[in-house]
Amino acid sequence: MKPLGQENIKHQQEVLKNLKRQRILTPNDDALVVYDLDILDRQINRLKRLYPKNTFHTTAVKANPLSKILTYISNFNIGAEVASEGELHLALKSGIPAKDIIFDSPAKTIEELEFALSKNININIDSLEELERIKDILKNKTSLNNRIGLRINPQIGEGEISNTSLAGAYSKFGIPITEFKEKIIEAFIENQWLTGLHIHIGSQTCTQDMLIQGAQVITKLMTDINNELEKNNIQRKIEFIDLGGGIPASYYPGPEPLVIEDYIKELRNKCPELWNGEVLLITEIGRWLHAPCATALSKVEYVKETKNIKTAIIHLGADMFIRECYRPEDDWHHEIGVIGADLKITKGLDPCPYNIAGPLCFSGDFIDKNIFLPRVKPGDYLIIFDVGAYTFSMWSRYNSRPMPKICGIRDKGRKVIMLKAKEDPKNSNIWWS
Numbered sequence: 061m062k063p064l065g066q067e068n069i070k071h072q073q074e075v076l077k078n079l080k081r082q083r084i085l086t087p088n089d090d091a092l093v094v095y096d097l098d099i100l101d102r103q104i105n106r107l108k109r110l111y112p113k114n115t116f117h118t119t120a121v122k123a124n125p126l127s128k129i130l131t132y133i134s135n136f137n138i139g140a141e142v143a144s145e146g147e148l149h150l151a152l153k154s155g156i157p158a159k160d161i162i163f164d165s166p167a168k169t170i171e172e173l174e175f176a177l178s179k180n181i182n183i184n185i186d187s188l189e190e191l192e193r194i195k196d197i198l199k200n201k202t203s204l205n206n207r208i209g210l211r212i213n214p215q216i217g218e219g220e221i222s223n224t225s226l227a228g229a230y231s232k233f234g235i236p237i238t239e240f241k242e243k244i245i246e247a248f249i250e251n252q253w254l255t256g257l258h259i260h261i262g263s264q265t266c267t268q269d270m271l272i273q274g275a276q277v278i279t280k281l282m283t284d285i286n287n288e289l290e291k292n293n294i295q296r297k298i299e300f301i302d303l304g305g306g307i308p309a310s311y312y313p314g315p316e317p318l319v320i321e322d323y324i325k326e327l328r329n330k331c332p333e334l335w336n337g338e339v340l341l342i343t344e345i346g347r348w349l350h351a352p353c354a355t356a357l358s359k360v361e362y363v364k365e366t367k368n369i370k371t372a373i374i375h376l377g378a379d380m381f382i383r384e385c386y387r388p389e390d391d392w393h394h395e396i397g398v399i400g401a402d403l404k405i406t407k408g409l410d411p412c413p414y415n416i417a418g419p420l421c422f423s424g425d426f427i428d429k430n431i432f433l434p435r436v437k438p439g440d441y442l443i444i445f446d447v448g449a450y451t452f453s454m455w456s457r458y459n460s461r462p463m464p465k466i467c468g469i470r471d472k473g474r475k476v477i478m479l480k481a482k483e484d485p486k487n488s489n490i491w492w493s
Contacts, residue, residue, distance in 0.1 A: 069397045069405055071472065072355060072443050076403055078473030084465075090375040091358040091464040093452055095129070095479060098470055099353045104136050107345065110324045112334065115341040118162055120305050121147040123346025123449040126466065128479045130154035141305075141344035145172050148181070162302070162344065164211070164258070166233055173197060182207040184258040184302060188235060191247060191254075198253065207300055209256030210244060212237050214277035216261065216270055234259070237277065241284075248285050249292055256342075257282055260304025263347055268318050272330050275303055279331045282339070301334060302342040309351035311394055311446050320348070347449040354448030356380065356464075357399075360440045361419075370414045372436050376444070376464075377418010377425040379456045385418065385425055393428055394444050401439035410435040416442065420459050460485070 075094060079085040085092055107117055118139040121130065125147065130140060131154045139160030140151035151161050158179045163172075166186040173190075174197055176183055183206060185191050191210070198204075213234035235244060248254050261274045282298045289296060307323065310316040327334065334341050358374040365371075378385035384393065396416060398406050409432050418425040427444065436442070455463055462483030467476050 068445070069399065069443070072397065073399055073403060073405055075469065075473040076357070076399060076441065079467070079476065080403065082476060084467055084476050089464065089482070091356065093354055093356045093447065093464060093466040095354045095448060095466060095468045097132070097468050103349050103353065104133065104138065106320065107349070110320060111343070112341060114337050114339070115343065117343045117345065118160070119349055120344050120346030121151060122453060124350040125150055125453050126479050127154045128468070128477070130156060134160070148176070162342070170197070177204065177206060180205045184209045184211045186211050186234060188240065188243060195251065201253070204253045207256055208254055209258045209300065209302055210235060210247060210254065211258040212244065212278060212281065214259055214261065214274045216273045216277065237281065244281070245285055245288050249288060249294065252296070256298060256300035256302060258302035258304065260344065261306055263306055266306050268323050268326065271306055271323060272326055275327055275331045279333050282333070298339060300340040300342055302344065305344045305346050307345055307348040309347045309446060309449065350448040351446045352448060356444040356447045356451070357441045360436055360438055360442060362438055363436055370410070370412050370436070371417050372414050372442065373417050373419065374442055375419055377427060378420050378422055379418065379458065379461050380451050381427050382454045382456055383450065384427055394446055396428060396431065396433065397443040398434045398436055399441045399443060401437070406434035406440070408434055419461065422458070
């Protein structure tokens with residue numbers, strides 16, 4: 061069971077007191093993101109404990125592109141899954157070895173492919189058209205130091221949120237298995253450097269059954285390919301299976317949407333081939349790894365009162381919480397708590413519900429609506445939980461608002477490192493100039 065955000069307020073109060081004491085939280089900070097490295101350590105150790113020894117974990121850079129975090133997790137022998145040239149060079153500059161980077165993108169250019177191939181960066185080919193492009197680049201070269209796989213769409217259906225579901229009958233990602241299975245097998249027979257299979261069925265609302273079903277499809281395809289290679293007297297087999305990510309994070313009190321221990325137990329039962337040590341298992345976990353590691357806080361600037369609703373105007377909105385604000389029907393929500401301007405905890409609940417509004421010139425700029433909180437006053441801090449993934453990484457430049465500082469903490473904020481400095485709108489040229 062995930063505890064109520066309000067039950068964590070005392071913890072957050074202690075964090076804020078420590079950050080204020082060290083002048084990390086200052087009167088000029090209208091907003092702040094706090095990333096807890098102790099939680100990150102626990103998440104990483106949980107992964108390492110549960111998956112088989114023949115697993116190589118990567119983190120999806122799109123979930124959290126903070127360079128210092130990428131450097132930090134590389135010390136745990138965790139690599140990076142990148143989906144663009146920008147993420148690729150960010151991973152390299154963060155000190156992640158090229159051999160530990162996986163390049164996934166449906167739009168890789170010739171120049172990007174040539175660079176990745178020359179630097180021993182691993183590639184998951186997204187389409188048969190990209191396969192032909194790589195064949196042309198490599199020509200007669202039969203062996204590489206790169207791991208190169210084919211991304212397959214297992215076509216098992218969509219989760220509850222279609223925009224983050226990638227394994228329906230149609231998807232812009234991967235090669236659909238139903239229509240192209242024969243061509244997929246032919247590709248492995250014809251190209252000695254093609255050594256793996258990749259799937260990623262979606263994020264957050266794909267169920268455990270869907271994740272298991274996707275893994276079963278890809279392991280069955282692996283067996284079929286290996287059998288065909290043997291029939292053709294080709295002395296090699298599939299070397300790696302990349303299961304992508306998709307493990308959901310828990311944003312609500314109550315049962316977790318997926319208990320990772322249960323998922324791994326079922327995966328081992330249904331796909332024992334992944335545990336026999338004959339194939340390298342790769343993951344690309346982003347949201348589950350990072351989401352619970354961070355909280356955001358914002359000062360309340362105004363509280364607008366009407367007869368039936370109060371509107372708290374804060375300094376984070378659709379700039380940081382794009383999906384939450386632009387797609388509220390998709391149920392992207394975060395627990396929210398209140399700490400007073402004096403850093404004391406406000407007790408009780410205001411009988412009047414609150415809308416939590418961001419600062420942007422956009423009528424849908426609400427993090428949440430019609431929620432009950434302790435009485436909120438200007439100068440108070442709203443604490444927004446579980447913001448470590450797909451939040452500051454998706455920052456919108458609408459209204460040219462600067463990003464707040466992001467700090468990393470240990471021991472409830474007694475130890476602090478700066479992960480990203482606060483952007484200064486008076487001196488920065490990061491926007492349009």
